[in-house]
Amino acid sequence: MQSFKRHRRLRANEKIRQMIRENQVHVQDLIYPIFVVEGEGIKEEIPSMPGIYHFSLDLLDQEVQEVVELGIPSVIIFGVPHEKDECGSQADADNGIVQKAIRSIKQNFPTLYVIADTCLCQYTSHGHCGIVEDGVIQNDASLKRLASTAVSQAKAGADMIAPSNMMDGFVYAIRQGLDEAGFAHIPIMSYAVKYASSYYGPFRDAAHSTPQFGDRRTYQMDPANAREAMREAESDVAEGADLLIVKPALAYMDIIHQVRERFDLPVVAYNVSGEYSMIKAAALQGWMDEKQTVMETMLGFKRAGADLIMTYHAKDIARWLKEETV
Template sequence: MTKPYIRPRRLRASEPIRALVRETVLTPADFVYPLFVVPGERVRSEIPSMPGIHHLSADMAVEEAKMARGLGIPAVLVFGLPEYKDEQGSSAWDANAPVQRAIARIKDAVPGLAVISDVCMCEYTSHGHCGLIKGDDVDNDATLGLLAKTALSHAVAGADMVAPSDMMDGRVAAIRFALDDNGYDNVSIMSYAAKYASAYYGPFRDAAQSAPQFGDRRSYQMDPANAREALKEVELDIEEGADIVMVKPALAYLDLVRQVKDSFLLPVATYNVSGEYAMVKAAAAQGWIEEKRIVLETLTSFKRAGADIIITYHAPDAVRWLNG
């Protein structure tokens, strides 16, 4: 029997050799760590559907931000639960709201950390939708000014980047104009450009208390069946001034991450969302999977697909495992 002359296994024979030829390498600099901030002081309360992730008051968010920066994670993404909700979500741009307070305190205490703020209305409206309601639907154009006002309040508080997640048409341009007109032309925009109406968001809606009180979000978030539409959405957001574009969720949409990466020159982010995180945590708790290997394999797949930025609740653990 003729022996193989070409043996790919030679380059898999030992860990040092595998490391030399590894094509995709995760580093702490790839990650953004999400934080959920709430009213009060000294609050650190675990979110039941997201083990290891907590609701944090602004002072405790500072401590979490310090931890992240100490691990080498370059940025946090701040979400907020307000003290009050109303029909128009007016607490979203309240200068004394949890997000604005957390941004200011993190930037003061951890100046080397980039702070990104989520810009949406769903956590702040009494009906749980991502904008003003007209009839039975969200009024797209009437919502744009509120999103711009919210983004501007985050910039005033010290945010380095704002991340509109609402999927209203034209919101990137509205935010860009508001920032530029008020002297915040260096605050960048990471747009949730291709955000799908996904069942993977379930635990987040628990964490952010943002489930819609009626209907659903399929009239503004994307149909999971559509790919070409995602490229159109990304192109429009780039034309409106987005600096970074995002595909969300991550795991079931890696084909879109690759298509966006191959089609456009901007940095591409993807969001390893709450449902993806919770499934891993639940299976690991039952001993059905090896959490460390599953997490690092999954995060590597995001980067291999083309993601430059990975937003993930696993970030601190992933860094510890990478450095271990």
Template sequence: MSDLQFKRHRRLRRTDSMRALVRETHLRKDDLIYPIFVVEGEQVKNEVASMPGVHQVSLDYLTEEMNELVNLGIRSVIVFGVPSEKDEVGSQAYHQEGIVQRAIRQIKEENPSLTVIADTCLCQYTDHGHCGIVRDGDIDNDESLNYLTQTAVTQAEAGADIIAPSNMMDGFVAAIRKGLDEAGFSNIPVMSYAVKYASAFYGPFRDAAHSSPQFGDRRAYQMDPSNRLEAIREAQSDVDEGADFLIVKPALAYLDVMREVKDRYNLPLVAYNVSGEYSMIKAAAQNGWVNEQEIVMEKLTSMKRAGADLIITYFAKDAANYLDQ
């Protein structure tokens, strides 16, 4: 064998400590953003049937939930609201006493060190379940921007640290940025759902947020999963309009898109590890088909390797515990 010439790559893989020494990609607790679903009422803590371990909680259980996150070392949350009343314009989304606005105030009063991100959309609040205002059976893009801007402003007034618009209306970053600036919130960043596909991975989230559309689907405003160049056009528009973060959603099936967005833009990139990705692993683990800890950490690390700086994930609590181990 002495006359063979080849590289000995295995030298750097021999031991745990050697592998740790040369590891290129690292997952930290500071990278994790935990989604929380807040509902009206009292003493409500409902596990979402399609998302084991994820709960809808009322405000009286919110303190317990946030304290758990703080104790785990998770420093950021994104808040989704499930209102008790819905109407055609989603008025509870931008009401001063809407469920998200009240939740934000409570979190910031009790845990001011937490970074609170407000999801800014209308789908949970409209009786038709779409992300904008419906006129003559179609989504009126420009009218929707007015309601979305009002929502963002009331969320900022409640104390949100970051506004995260997820509606995929054209011009939503420009409209919300202008509205925030005019309301005196020029210091509040916008975490744009810049690249959001019309994905089949969202089903469990719609169970949790009660946000399924009552007619049609969202393919006319969310992106076609087949398209890559369209993602770059969407991201470029949001950069031009003043976005401070860019989200790619979903994450796992779109790591190629995530890498390309990261290579092109120097803004912080956020992977949204969505509900379907979460539920598949939970179901497989409950059946004993996979090692949950190993597969979760491998998956989250793949998102970091693809360029994500931050990860919105329902696995945040689990991952924090794994990192401690």
């Protein structure tokens, strides 16, 4: 009688491996971040993020056209304004950079699903995600600005609002603001679990949003904590969130799994800038196979429980998936 299991029978060739594969990455899973800036004729590569660019509005269509042709269903827009001030007044301006980008995309690519990042850090002179008084980030005063920003983005045509600020009550305030302004149909993809992470370094380079004093540890989460993440997500669910983001993703797949197990809402893994840049840097040095490493990482997110993946690798992933179907 055989005394051990023949697990290798189901690994014998690629066909059987594909047939029994438990998790798959699909192009429909992907959300692609785009950085838009003021000015004209600008397509500038972000030094710390090879392959990712700042686009001015007049060149934005070229990037979005490629996204659409690759079959990526959604983009999230981050804006870098010329003008910054203490209260981030450009965040909710009708002619703000994100609002103008949204209107342009929805006019020229109406079927693309456009998500607006809703935060203040790119717009404030101090680089924090809220209103500052006497060196302290003011929670409730910040909520009013965030709700106003969300409403302005919805008016511009955003299909979804993605608030990333981590102020207490931000989902409630934004949901209330949207509903009162006639946008009850607009969903909120909450940055429900956002850690104070060193993986954000390249993004701050891209968004010009490095804090000018202190850090963000009074509002972003301590990387040591997991139970606290469940409390954060639970609050956002109660306040009206429609989707829950875990950010970063790579070092927090245990948190993705716990959120997936505890809540029924769709879970989004944000594969952040530092995670992207590490793989890109290693691939450029010839130390890692970029495609295999990226796809293994994406499968890890799906295996942990992510329904959607926000990633700067999205265009490459879409190309690789197309090649596999040819």
